[in-house]
Amino acid sequence: xxxxHAVILRDVTKRYSGHTAVAGLSLSIPxxxxxxxxxxxxxxxxxxxxxxxxxxxxDEGTIEVLGRPAWDRTLASRIGYLPEERGLYxxxxxxxxxxxxxxxxxxxxKEARGKAGEWLERLGLSEWSGRKVEQLSKGMQxxxxxxxxxxxxxxxxxxxxxxxxxxPVNSQVLKDTVVELARGxxxxxxxxHIMEHAEKxxxxxxxxxxxxxVVDGPLSEVKRAHGGKHVVLALEExxxxxxxxxxxxxxxxxxxxxxxxxxxxxLADGAAPQEVLERVLRAGAKVTRFEVSEPSLHKIFIDKVGxxxx
Amino acid sequence: MSKVWVVVRREFMExxxxxxxxxxxxxxxxxMVAFIAVPIIMASRGTGERTVAVLxxxxxxxxxxLTEQLDQAPLLRASRVPVPVGRLEEAxxxxxxxxxxxxxxGFVIVTDAAVEDGKLExxxxxxxxxxxxxxxxxxxxxxxxxxxxxxxxxxxxxVRRARIPxxxxxLKITGARTTRASGAGSFMLAYVIWFLLYMGIxxxxxxxxxxxxxxxxxxxxxxxxxxxxxxxxxxxxxLGVGSVGLLQFGIWVGFAMLALEQRDMIARLLGQPGLGxxxxxxxxxxxxxxxxxxxxxxxxxxxxxxxxxxGAMTGSEAEAxxxxxxxxxxxxxxxxxxxxxxxDPAGSLAVALSLIPFxxxxxxxxxxxxxxxxxxxxxxxxxxLLLGLWGVIWVAGRIYRIGILxxxxxxxxxxxxxxxxxx
Numbered sequence: 001x002x003x004x005h006a007v008i009l010r011d012v013t014k015r016y017s018g019h020t021a022v023a024g025l026s027l028s029i030p031x032x033x034x035x036x037x038x039x040x041x042x043x044x045x046x047x048x049x050x051x052x053x054x055x056x057x058x059d060e061g062t063i064e065v066l067g068r069p070a071w072d073r074t075l076a077s078r079i080g081y082l083p084e085e086r087g088l089y090x091x092x093x094x095x096x097x098x099x100x101x102x103x104x105x106x107x108x109x110k111e112a113r114g115k116a117g118e119w120l121e122r123l124g125l126s127e128w129s130g131r132k133v134e135q136l137s138k139g140m141q142x143x144x145x146x147x148x149x150x151x152x153x154x155x156x157x158x159x160x161x162x163x164x165x166x167x168p169v170n171s172q173v174l175k176d177t178v179v180e181l182a183r184g185x186x187x188x189x190x191x192x193h194i195m196e197h198a199e200k201x202x203x204x205x206x207x208x209x210x211x212x213x214v215v216d217g218p219l220s221e222v223k224r225a226h227g228g229k230h231v232v233l234a235l236e237e238x239x240x241x242x243x244x245x246x247x248x249x250x251x252x253x254x255x256x257x258x259x260x261x262x263x264x265x266x267l268a269d270g271a272a273p274q275e276v277l278e279r280v281l282r283a284g285a286k287v288t289r290f291e292v293s294e295p296s297l298h299k300i301f302i303d304k305v306g307x308x309x310x
Numbered sequence: 311m312s313k314v315w316v317v318v319r320r321e322f323m324e325x326x327x328x329x330x331x332x333x334x335x336x337x338x339x340x341x342m343v344a345f346i347a348v349p350i351i352m353a354s355r356g357t358g359e360r361t362v363a364v365l366x367x368x369x370x371x372x373x374x375x376l377t378e379q380l381d382q383a384p385l386l387r388a389s390r391v392p393v394p395v396g397r398l399e400e401a402x403x404x405x406x407x408x409x410x411x412x413x414x415x416g417f418v419i420v421t422d423a424a425v426e427d428g429k430l431e432x433x434x435x436x437x438x439x440x441x442x443x444x445x446x447x448x449x450x451x452x453x454x455x456x457x458x459x460x461x462x463x464x465x466x467x468x469v470r471r472a473r474i475p476x477x478x479x480x481l482k483i484t485g486a487r488t489t490r491a492s493g494a495g496s497f498m499l500a501y502v503i504w505f506l507l508y509m510g511i512x513x514x515x516x517x518x519x520x521x522x523x524x525x526x527x528x529x530x531x532x533x534x535x536x537x538x539x540x541x542x543x544x545x546x547x548x549l550g551v552g553s554v555g556l557l558q559f560g561i562w563v564g565f566a567m568l569a570l571e572q573r574d575m576i577a578r579l580l581g582q583p584g585l586g587x588x589x590x591x592x593x594x595x596x597x598x599x600x601x602x603x604x605x606x607x608x609x610x611x612x613x614x615x616x617x618x619x620x621g622a623m624t625g626s627e628a629e630a631x632x633x634x635x636x637x638x639x640x641x642x643x644x645x646x647x648x649x650x651x652x653x654d655p656a657g658s659l660a661v662a663l664s665l666i667p668f669x670x671x672x673x674x675x676x677x678x679x680x681x682x683x684x685x686x687x688x689x690x691x692x693x694x695l696l697l698g699l700w701g702v703i704w705v706a707g708r709i710y711r712i713g714i715l716x717x718x719x720x721x722x723x724x725x726x727x728x729x730x731x732x733x
Binding site: 085092100148 | 313715
């Protein structure tokens with residue numbers, strides 16, 4: 001029987017000498033979901049992940065992983081892990097290293113060899129399998145590291161800041177592979193503080209700040225619950241002061257977030273998007289994009305984490 | 311258990327295949343051969359002949375006889391420079407000039423005080439050579455001794471017979487049984503055992519530390535502890551490096567035995583037949599080999615665990631080396647007291663050192679080789695060592711478990727205590 005949730009945290013607390021890294025955190029990660037654990041630096045993401053992996057023990061609370069307590073020794077073979085701090089044995093040959101890491105997760109030597117070969121081929125590293133890790137470029141090492149996390153066909157994939165330090169090509173490779181694995185039924189938990197990544201990938205999220213949960217749930221629900229009407233506005237040319245009059249009217253727009261080429265506007269209660277458009281046009285601005293939307297994850301994150309910070 | 315095996319195999323294979331292993335395994339025997347060969351070569355080439363002068367201001371023909379005796383000694387040329395007592399210093403100055411021109415190594419100043427009061431003086435460029443000086447001293451002593459006897463009216467043939475040197479044999483008594491092992495041989499065996507234990511434990515223990523630091527600095531440890539218990543990782547590492555050590559020792563010991571067996575041939579190859587027998591090595595009894603092996607392994611485990619803990623609590627190779635000095639100091643302690651142990655293998659110092667778990671891995675086998683360790687003391691030593699080992703591994707394992715994931719400032723004593731006592 002397969003449980004509905006791959007990971008369940010109940011009132012988990014972890015203290016280090018002097019400060020509380022995670023405080024009474026509860027969350028449930030649905031099976032087969034792409035789950036984003038979001039939070040600013042130092043929010044407790046890595047500590048939470050380490051507790052799920054039984055690298056750290058919680059001071060309070062319980063953690064259930066794939067239907068077993070987190071300390072269950074059989075879990076290692078069912079979980080794949082890409083740590084934030086990445087590293088490999090530099091002097092080892094690529095294939096030997098992958099086989100070794102798979103063996104530590106309970107895969108037989110022969111099987112590990114075959115699978116490693118397949119993955120190396122898939123990510124275009126076949127001809128490097130006999131080389132030492134230190135002879136590989138950084139991007140190739142990142143691929144090897146990623147292979148090591150999926151080599152044993154894990155049911156749960158845990159990626160801590162997976163996109164940190166990745167070049168765009170590898171980012172894409174990683175994203176494609178993760179999505180494909182998720183489609184195949186693998187549950188993926190990944191942490192990030194870059195909301196654009198989460199926005200594109202996740203179907204569920206949990207935002208934490210200062211070790212506490214701020215909000216969690218399916219992405220669509222989180223957006224709906226955040227409420228408010230939002231408009232994404234892009235102009236051909238942002239000239240100083242041109243549309244300030246419209247944007248500074250608090251009966252119309254309560255908040256403006258500028259992102260380079262566009263801005264996200266939060267509309268006041270009862271304000272109509274149409275009215276905003278009219279006022280902007282009347283000011284003489286050339287509009288290239290005007291879109292009534294749900295709040296972006298970025299905006300939710302800033303709002304929610306900002307609340308906690310105050 | 312199977313995961314420990316996976317770690318052991320990786321540590322073993324990676325090390326055995328590395329350049330470091332190949333170089334050090336080959337270099338070891340090369341040094342051993344050099345140990346045997348260099349003295350032979352040195353003996354054949356010699357350090358060259360020494361030319362000395364006898365500045366003779368004595369009376370009664372002693373100077374002539376002394377010069378003759380010195381000249382007969384191997385590798386020594388002596389010639390006599392007679393001089394009246396009043397002009398001694400003047401003559402010495404001109405001989406010193408000859409020494410300066412390297413025409414002469416030095417000169418002995420002989421006056422009548424030599425025979426009467428035993429006062430002799432040598433001035434030369436080779437006074438720092440212990441070999442030269444002890445040879446010269448021996449010859450001078452013999453000559454003065456003979457001169458005194460003959461002046462007292464003793465027959466010269468009696469004097470010659472009185473000067474036949476001693477042949478002093480020492481044999482070790484183990485229990486109540488006289489063994490064939492000679493005193494010098496036992497000393498040498500104990501010395502070799504000390505050297506192997508000290509070097510082995512230090513070398514491979516530090517190797518474990520290096521491996522721990524390497525995993526920590528390369529950050530792969532985070533990945534490893536997500537699939538292995540820290541203790542499995544630590545145990546696998548220590549056992550893996552240990553088996554490399556045993557293999558390397560095995561190769562070296564095998565090579566050493568071969569070299570000793572074939573030392574005549576090696577000597578012949580070097581063009582010095584006969585000299586090979588000079589470096590004889592005592593036979594190693596099986597019991598000594600067993601004691602050595604058991605203590606080497608237990609001592610290695612003990613120190614490797616400590617080195618691993620040190621590696622885990624530091625953040626870089628350099629920092630670890632520095633922190634490891636404390637561990638090395640404990641290891642060095644029995645070495646500093648080696649002479650004490652060898653002088654009195656049954657004395658209270660030796661007994662104490664062979665009971666303390668941190669010193670017994672080296673002290674007990676050395677005592678065993680040098681003299682006698684009563685069975686009850688051996689058992690007590692082993693029990694204490696095993697208890698100590700258990701304690702050290704427990705503490706080291708806890709430091710390791712937390713240390714490998716802790717980055718930043720090196721923990722202080724209080725922080726370490728918290729690591730050890732934390733659930």
